[in-house]
Amino acid sequence: xxxxxxxxxxxxxxxxxxxxxxxxxxxxxxxxxxxxxxxxxxxxxxxxxxxxxxxxxxxxxxxxxxxxxxxxxxxxxxxxxxxxxxxxxxxxxxxxxxxxxxxxxxxxxxxxxxxxxxxxxxxxxxxxxxxxxxxxxxxxxxxxxxxxxxxxxxxxxxxxxxxxxxxxxxxxxxxxxxxxxxxxx
Amino acid sequence: xxxxxxxxxxxxxxxxxxxxxxxxxxxxxxxxxxxxxxxxxxxxxxxxxxxxxxxxxxxxxxxxxxxxxxxxxxxxxxxxxxxxxxxxxxxxxxxxxxxxxxxxxxxxxxxxxxxxxxxxxxxxxxxxxxxxxxxxx
Numbered sequence: 001x002x003x004x005x006x007x008x009x010x011x012x013x014x015x016x017x018x019x020x021x022x023x024x025x026x027x028x029x030x031x032x033x034x035x036x037x038x039x040x041x042x043x044x045x046x047x048x049x050x051x052x053x054x055x056x057x058x059x060x061x062x063x064x065x066x067x068x069x070x071x072x073x074x075x076x077x078x079x080x081x082x083x084x085x086x087x088x089x090x091x092x093x094x095x096x097x098x099x100x101x102x103x104x105x106x107x108x109x110x111x112x113x114x115x116x117x118x119x120x121x122x123x124x125x126x127x128x129x130x131x132x133x134x135x136x137x138x139x140x141x142x143x144x145x146x147x148x149x150x151x152x153x154x155x156x157x158x159x160x161x162x163x164x165x166x167x168x169x170x171x172x173x174x175x176x177x178x179x180x181x182x183x184x185x
Numbered sequence: 186x187x188x189x190x191x192x193x194x195x196x197x198x199x200x201x202x203x204x205x206x207x208x209x210x211x212x213x214x215x216x217x218x219x220x221x222x223x224x225x226x227x228x229x230x231x232x233x234x235x236x237x238x239x240x241x242x243x244x245x246x247x248x249x250x251x252x253x254x255x256x257x258x259x260x261x262x263x264x265x266x267x268x269x270x271x272x273x274x275x276x277x278x279x280x281x282x283x284x285x286x287x288x289x290x291x292x293x294x295x296x297x298x299x300x301x302x303x304x305x306x307x308x309x310x311x312x313x314x315x316x317x318x319x320x321x322x
Contacts, residue, residue, distance in 0.1 A: 088211050
């Protein structure tokens, strides 16, 4: 059992758990959508005094903030108790492609080239993380949801707007991967 | 106490994001380069089971734990926002390698620089709130 848990989980097992999370949230009378938390955080920080979009009763969204805190704890538990410390087993093709852009083979879950403090304290390293984050946060609210809200919850309900949003996720992702990524790295 | 259940579900979410490796920048690169089935398998499995389950909830009018009907609110039928917002989201996802959930999972896992990504994502949402009435929806 422990060996099963400490190995990377298979795609089908992970997919089953994620859909179970969506149904548990529905059973609890809420919906599975993570990026709404970003709006709630703006509201808690007082943005509602200046901007109408953030002027709502954020206390009604605290359940989702608690979910966010749980996600942080979950990440900690996964690393401390359920990890075998092996690098992610991405395909050889991806290792090969990324090496052309100066990324070494994985040593963990994230590349040292981007997610170490040494990388963050370079201008380029900082801008990559900052601009990436800005686009995700702006785009998620503009589109009315992120991967959890649209790709999982919305598609499960066969919502056409969610399908359009997911197509948008891929349009943007492919433009970044094939147009901008080679310019940046 | 009513929040404890959300904390537990959040913990399970964090663990599955990490153990499925869906929180890894490398996995997102691999997905957008179509070099592995892994991410498509995760999302595809969740969506197929989700479609079946949601259909059953509607057919049998299943209620939530407090006895209320499970509501599925249709999203606005105006498409520019989904395509434009989705595209901007995708640009950021492929660059930073994380959508909002996995960002905080990474912070908990020990990849603390993700706090920069998360803070700027929050700033991005703030900027959207400021200019939302000036952009097409």
